[in-house]
Amino acid sequence: MPTQTFYNLPEEKRQKLLDAIHEEFSRVPFDDVSINQIIRLAGIPRGSFYQYFEDKQDLLQYLMADYRKVFKQHALASLERTGGNLFQMLLDIFDFTHAFVTEEKNNAFFKNLFSDIRVNIDFLHQQADGNTYDDFSAELLPHIDMDSLDIRSKDDFGNMLGILLPLTGEAFARAFFDVSSYEHVRAQYSARLDLLKRGLLKVKEAGT
Structure with a gap:
């Protein structure tokens, strides 16, 4: 740093x-x-x-930490706007991230970064300040409507994210490297999120 x-x-x-x-x-x-x-x-x-x-690795870590702050701010804004809706937050992040990294001033920057698999791994798993995405999710946790989720053990939420985040990353990568596919990828991603909701949200009892 x-x-x-x-x-x-x-x-x-x-x-x-x-x-x-x-x-x-x-x-x-x-x-x-x-x-x-x-x-x-x-x-x-x-x-x-x-x-x-x-060195330049230090530069990379700083840049990644800086962009991480931008994404976190947007995620928190989405959660506040939707009353803590985890699934809508993920879809909002997908839309925001795609718009952000495909802006002319950012597009070449991100394409160069994500063309290197080592950089991609750094971005997804380890930030400059030592925070992992477990820490990132912990920052969002107080703002998520946990009562709507079918949480049965202390590990359930982390395992949920273990399913949802790779799905989000895959959708983003497909849309980013083929801009023309954005609408198709978004529709498919949204449909997959809807499928997962059926298993991750609490089943409301009749009359509630």
Whole structure:
């Protein structure tokens, strides 16, 4: 993660460096990212870069943690809007994520990142600050309507996410790498979520 020296930079200088990093990650896949190119674009000495970041893996981790915050904010907004509806949150995240990463300013960046399977695994399983998606789900947990779910043991919710999140990731990947398939993939994803609801939601008793 960035050093405190990075966070102490004046806002304009810090943003110029971030813009240079984003531009370089948008230009080439992760393995080909050049720190020399970043410092040239940012107009800083090479030594200064290493006062801010350890290496390009450190850069990647910072970027992933930053995007993770964006997704979490959207997930929380969805849960607040829907009264804690887990299934609608997942569909909202799918829609938001697709729109976000296919924006012109973000598209090349994410295509370069996700073209590298190691980067993909980093993003899905381990964030820069040491948080896993178990931690991410724990942050969302207080905002989810747990009473609507058929929870019978302490492990049930984690196992539910173990089913739902890979399904979401698969749908996202299919829609992202073939933009023309978005509507078809979304319809199929929504239908699969509806099927899972039948097994994961509590069955309401007659008259309730």
